[in-house]
Amino acid sequence: MEYGYYPGCTLKNHAQNFEDAALLAMEKLGHPLTEMKDWVCCGTVFSQTTDDLMLQLAAIRNLLRAEHQGYGKLITLCSMCYNTLQRARDFIKDDPENLDKVNQFMYKEPISYTGNVEVIHLLSLLQNEITWESIAKQVVKPLKNLKIGGYYGCMLLRPKEYAIDDFEDPVILENFIEATGAESVVFPYRLECCGAYQTVTNKDITVKRTFELIESARDAGCEAIITSCPLCAFNMDQRQKETAEEFSQFVEMPVFYFTELLALALGVEWNSNWSKLHYVNPEPYLKAKGLI
Amino acid sequence: MRYVISHAKIHTDLLQKIQELSGQNVFDCYQCGNCSSGCPLVEYMDYAPNQVIRLAQLGALDELLESETIWICATCLQCSSRCPKGVDVSKVMEALRVINLRNREGRISPDDIEKMTDEEVKELPPIVLVSAFRKLSG
Ligand code: SF4
Ligand code: SF4
16 A cells, blocks of 8 residues: 555545545546545644744644554645645654654654655545546546646645646646546636635725635636635635625635545545535536536 | 945844845845736735845834734735746745744634634635644744
8 A cells, every 4th residue: 555645634524525435436547546644734824934843843743643553654735734735744754853853742642753755635636547538538528628627726736846846837637627628728816826724813904805806716707616725615605605795796616625626536436415515506507518 | 215224234143044034135136027927916015025035135024023924925926936036035035924923913713713703614625624724824
């Protein structure tokens, strides 16, 4: 078992649809995901200060446990888990002193961490190991006539050292969309931040961001957008409620996790429980396109 | 505004602390403004990202520690990815936040959550709450 799957906290509740769809889709692709045991929250955001070893522990504890369980590679679906695990990994990788400190702190764990677990985002796995050609061949329900914008947000592409594709001109989401049979629409704000955690302390700012981002997508011709980040999804989808209250001309747009579209294209039946986790119910849109 | 610049005012322990915490040399910046032009939240800030670096160069650190900018920054890393001089501006923002946070000066606390209704709290996914607390509380 080379690959372990690390879900992260939000995929077990608010983003259960993200996980469900991924697990079903990966089974269809003949590459089932095995969840690692005893994982903990990664901390969601990477601590950017040089001296804060303490804030790296949660992420590193997961890597250590993955290593102990025999996984050389850890697959993540959430962009923020990907970013946090990946950067925490490198924070101590070539730093024997810090590695030692971390291990001493985690002395109750069964092994010492060596720093050798790779962190891979599911999109990279789809691109590099399964390939778009093979996915396209396995599509049984092409998402014809869907005009989808790939919304990258921040954590898949920045810092550039950890970008899953070119950090300024990525194509991985566009290639993904095309592989499902849908039409990919590039929109100007696809690499822009949704406002992230400002949604708690400065809700107005994120509501305006949502308005600007969704309008940018609509102007470019998108009918819906996809994301791989539950925080983006919260701002781009759930915050459409406040966006509609604030901007009278605003029209709602469905926001999907990319795995939901993948599952659908591979013949997984749409689950109405997934719709309940969306603010903008995507069912009318999918029905209008004859997909459910 | 009259502002007197002196060697003593610029080369302070506090500046050294900011540079250590961020791992950045603020004097690398040549004020091209690229960071600010890419910042998605600049319109809500009192100092644009390039101004933050400029003020750090001039030793106006109190202004920075008291600025709104550092709390508005969403750590999207756009500034850092675009700087032609390799200055990781978002790490400087983080250092300024962290100096405040270590003095228990933050922008969110468990009390804020207590004040919210159960409905409001339930609506917020873990990823939202954990990230806000990690970046904005001490
Ligand atoms: S992009 Fe870099 S060099 Fe240009 S103003 Fe910002 S920090 Fe300075
Ligand atoms: S990291 Fe902060 S300062 Fe830099 S571009 Fe993003 S919001 Fe602006």
